[in-house]
Amino acid sequence: MKLNELTMTQLKAKFDDGQATASAAVADVLSAIEAGQKYNAYITVCEADTLFARAERIDKARISGAPLGALAGVPIAIKDNMCMKGVRTTAGSRMLENFIAPYDATVVERLEAAGAIIVGKTNLDEFAMGSSNETSFFGPVKNPRDSETIPGGSSGGSAAAVAANLCSAALGSDTGGSVRQPASHTGTVGLKPTYGRVSRFGLIAFASSLDQIGPMTKSVEDAALLLEAIAGHDPRDATSVDRAVPAFQSFVAMGVEGMRLGIPREYFEAEAGVDPDVLANVRGAIQKLEEAGATIVDISLPHTEYAVATYYLIATAEASSNLARYDGVRYGYRADEAKTLLEMYERTRAEGFGDEIKRRIMLGTFVLSTGYYDAYYRKAQQVRTLISQDFDRAFSKVDAIVTPTAPSAAFRFGQKSADPLQMYLEDIYTISCNLAGLPGISVPCGTNKAGLPTGLQMLAPRFEEATLFRVAGQCERSLA
C-alpha cells in the first residue's frame, strides 16, 4: 500500500515504527497528484523542493529523537481560500488569480506548528459559493468516485484530493454545507466545527457569521486528530471562542451506549425531496446505531422549511459586503484602461467575478438596501433565532441529531447549474447547522443503486464535537 493511501493515523503509526519517512510520504503524494491531474483537485501544488526540504528536516528530527508535533510529516492539502504566506491564494476566482498571500492564516500556522506538510491549495467554487465546484474560475473538480459527476462543493477540491489519495487529509471550509456535502458525495469524512471553535483569521470570507474551517479526512479518527491541531482560541479572530479543546480522538471508540439520538421528522418527509436510496441508507444506519445501544427519539425542528431562504438572505448580505474589498485598487485583478474610477470599479468587478458571485452580490446588496432591510435581512435574522431555538429545544431531549447529509448522491455536471434554486436545495440538510452555529459531521453511509456514495450527517449542541465523534465513530465501525 502506498503511503498516500493510508489514513493519517495509519501513516503516523508507520512513522513511529520507522517503516515510513515524511520524504517518502511526500514522494507518494506528489506522484499521486501527478497521476490524478484529471480530477483538477489542486489549483496550486507547492514546490517539490520546498516540500522535500521540510520533509527531510522532520525525518532528521525524528531520527535524532527531537520532540515532534502531532502531525509531523503528514501531507495535508488546504482549500485555496486560506492564506498561506508566499503562496498563491486564489479563492477559485479570476479576481485573485495571481494573488500571493503575504501572511499565514491561523490554521496554516497551527498545521505547520504541528509538523504537517502543506502540499498544496485545492480547487473550490469561486469564493466558496456553490455546491458542485462548477463555479471555479479554474474549472470544475471531477469526483474520483465517478468522474462524470460533481464532487460537491464548495470544498470539492479538498474532498476529491482526500478521496483520490492526493493527500493524507485536507481542510475545507463550510458556510452552508461546503465541507459535509462534498464529503458525502466523495465517500469521505467531513466535519464542520462549532462556530468559533476554529479561527477564521486568514480564511477568505464568504459569510462571516456562518464560515467555519473543518477537517476532511479518510476516517473519523483522522477528523478528530486534525481538529485537535487547528482548534482553539485565536486572539486575531474576535469570534473565536476561548474554550478548552478536548482530546477528541479519545471519544471515537467510545460507542453510543445510552445516548439519545434525535431523528427530525421534517428532514424525512416526502416533500423534502430526499432520494429513496439515501433514505434507505440513512434508515439502515439509524438501525445500526440503535443496535449499538443508542435510543432513537422522534423530534421536530419546525422551522426547517425556512432554512434555505434564511440562509440565502444572510449569506448573500454578508458576502456583498465581504467582497467589496475586491475593487482593483490594492491587489488582485484590475480592468485595464478604465477612464474613471467608477469605470475601473465596474469593469474590474464585472470581469473579475463569475456569474454566481455577481448573482449573490446583487442579492445581498438588495436585501440590505434601505426599504428592504426590514423585510429581508432583519426578518432572516429573526428566523435564524427561531431555527437556533428549535435546536436548543431538541437538544434538551437528545444528545445528537441524525439526518441525511445531502438529498441525493453526486449528480452530473451541468445537471443543476442552470437552475440556481435547484442548486441551493443541495444544502437543505446542512444549512441549519451553520445558521445555529452547531458542529456537524458527515460520514460515508453506503451507496446508491449507481454505486455512488451517500452520507449520514450528525449534529450536536455547540462545542459538543466530542459527541459527534462518538456517534460518527460508531457509524464507521457499524457500517464497515
Add this chain to the structure above:
Amino acid sequence: MSVYDKYEVVIGLEVHCQLLTDSKIFSSAPTTFGAAPNTQVCEVDLGLPGALPVLNKQAVEFAIRAGLALGCEIRPTSQFARKNYFYPDLPKGYQISQHVHPICEHGSLTVELESLSRRVRVMRIHMEEDAGKSSHLEGKPVSLVDLNRAGVPLIEIVSEPDLRSSDEAVAYLKELHSIVVYLGVCDGNMEEGSFRCDANVSVRLHGQAELGTRAELKNINSFKFIKDAINYEVRRQIDLIEAGQKIVQETRLYNPNKGVTFSMRSKEESHDYRYFPEPDLPLLVIDSAWLERVRAAMPELPAKKRARFVEAYDLGAHDAEVLCASAPVADYFEAAIEGYAKNPKVLANWVINELLREVSGDQTIDTVPVRPPQLARLVELIDTGVLSGKLAKQVFEAMVESGQEADAIVEEKGLVQVSDEGAITQIIDEIFEQNPGQVSAFREGKTTLIGWFVGQVMKQSRGKANPQIVNDLLRAKLEGQ
C-alpha cells in the same frame, strides 16, 4: 430690523476626534502621524483577503471617558456595524462604525457665553475607524492612496440641533476641544485633522416649531472656518428663502480661500450605506466593573476645575478660565501653589502675564526653565518685601535666561530691595537739598509732585528702594514740616 433677524439659526454639530491610542482600533499597527506612506499598516488595515478586526480596548476606554465627561449613559452592550461604500481610501469597501447601538447616548454640554448659558444635548458618541487619505495629482490621471490613517480610532460626538448661532457653535466646539484634550483621549490638533467638525445648519422663522431644511457642512478644521462657514451658510439660506426659493437638503463644503460654501452632493446623490451589524465582531459588553475602573481614572474636567479655582483660590472668572484652558497650565499653577500658598492671586497673575508669554513655539509650559517651585519662591520674595514688582520682573527675566533660582539671582545682582529707613532718608535728604524749588512747590499745594519725588528716589536707589517705605517717608517729611 434686518431681514436676517427674522430668522432663527439652528445648528447641530458632529465632531470627529482621533483617539490617542498607541495602535489602531481594529489592528495592532501603530498610529504614528507623519510616517512614510503605507508604512503604518498591516493586513487588517490594508483590507487583505481573510484579515479580521479585533477591537482595541484602549479605544473603548477613551470613548467611555468622553461619554462620562459629557454626562452620557454608557450602554452595557453596544454594537458595531458596517457602513458600505466604495472609495479607494476605504480598503474593505466598508467602514466599521456603530449605527443603531452606539457606545454612549443622551449626554449634554453646557456652553457659557457672555450673555447666556446654553445646555446642548449630546445625542450620541459612537466609535469608528478612520479612512486612509487620497491625494490627487494636479494635471495627472493618477491618485495616490496612503493607508497609514486607515483604522485610526475615531469617536464621533453628535449634538442635537440645540445651537442657535455661530458663536454658540464655536463656544461648544472650544469647550468640547478642551474636554477631549483634558481627558487625554485626543491631541486636538485641528490642522492635522485629529479634531474635525461637520455642521448641520438650517434656518426657520422665529417661533416656528418645525426645523428648516438643513445643509451639512463637511470637514471643517478650524474654529474660525466654522464660524465663517456657518455665517455664510445662514445668509445664503435666508437669501434663498427671501427670494422665494427652496433650500435643498445637501452636503456642502467650505472654501476658506473664497469664504463660501458650495454643493458637494444632494440628498438624491447620497449613498445608501446598507448598514448592518458587523458579523466579525461580537457585541461590545461593558460591565459595571469596567465602567467604574474607567470612571475612577477620570481626570478633573475644565468646568469643574474652573469652579474650584474660583472657590479655592479666590480667583476671578477670567483668570480661572485662562489657567484652566489647558490642563498642563492648570497643573503648573497648582504645583506652584504647593510651593507658596499664601497669595494665589498674585501667583495667578504671574503665570498668566509673565509665564505664558514665554510659552510659544517649541517652548511649552512643561519645558519653560522657570519651574513651579521657582515661580512660587519669586512670588514669596515679593510678598515678603524682599523684591519690588519691578525688581521681580528683572529677576524673572534672568530666571528664564539662566534657569537659576530667584535667590541666587537676587544675591548675584544685588537686587535686594532696600527697606532700611535710614538709607532711604539719606537719599530723600539729598534730593530735597538738590531741588528746593520742588519742595516748596509741594508745600504750597502742588501735591501731585509726590510722584516725581518717588521717581527720583527710585532712580537714585537704582530701583531697589521699597516703594511703600519711600512713599511713607516722603509724605512724612514733606507734609510734616
